[in-house]
Amino acid sequence: NAGVTQTPKFRILKIGQSMTLQCAQDMNHNYMYWYRQDPGMGLKLIYYSVGAGITDKGEVPNGYNVSRSTTEYFPLRLELAAPSQTSVYFCASSYPQGHEQFFGPGTRLTVL
């Protein structure tokens, strides 16, 4: 089991560029989440999904989009990168009735 994997590990973008952060899990978890973590701050939920074809906004969804066509993959799309999106992005997954969220290693994104 690879668990939750994320690519890339690091990325530098210019203002206005777009990119997709990839997230995959091999635990057959129905629930998947995207968080961002700014320095010295907790995790803020961007989007989440309770199953393939279903997505919902979290606390800070502006500037991001997601899709969930399969159970395994939950990519996060940034269309017009802005300096405010400089952060570390974590993807996580869990069972519907589980207590534990399993986190990926994170993607460190810098927008200049």
Added chain:
Amino acid sequence: GQNIDQPTEMTATEGAIVQINCTYQTSGFNGLFWYQQHAGEAPTFLSYNVLDGLEEKGRFSSFLSRSKGYSYLLLKELQMKDSASYLCAVRESTGNTPLVFGKGTRLSVIA
């Protein structure tokens, strides 16, 4: 609204005991979680409380008082590897709804 408060930083000595407090004011409550996060790494699950009382797991224990909106994480026999951030998170409703995280407490263990 949601409000989860924890101290920003704490320092403790190797071998000692430290208690990290978390208070919460949320619209609902269906469980409190503690996660450990080493610098530059992903959070990892430590404990879960949904009923009042103490849950013990090795050197780590977590306590919950729902009437007071209060939890603490107790770390015993501190080791240098326990230096990390500790995140308190609350689930506000039933089902696997997303967690609301506090800002975390950065613990430094010194010799």
